[in-house]
Amino acid sequence: MKAVSAKVTRALNLGSKVIAADNSGARIVKIVGVKRSGSKKGRQVPAKIADWVKVSVKEGRPDVKGKVFDAVVVRVKKPYRRLTGERICFTDNAVVLLKDEKGNPKGTQIKGPIAREVQERWKEVAKIASIVV
16 A cells, blocks of 8 residues: 555544445444554554545445445544645544445545545545545
8 A cells, every 4th residue: 555645643543433425325434443554463553544444334325234344534533744744634534435455436426525645545536536635
């Protein structure tokens, strides 16, 4: 996975309930794991912007509710610093569900903005975004 060009703060713990920002049918999801975190085995690692996470759908359409999907974190409330010196934060925490291991999104559009760090790491997700901040 490509490195993120910012000094990103880890913001979302395991068990955090976040918004699904796409039109995949899920509305509220719970983070159950962080993939490729590079940490010691058994350690719980918080997720940051543009991380690949495992989520369980808590609210949404009946066909996706209760299922586990891969997702990408696209917005976090916690401020993080870019290398230009500016600090970025959003009004909510949000993820986009993925349909396969290659990073193709399950939905066809994303509601709200996504971070530029997501665009650098996940090109397919950024293609369906309306705004990149």
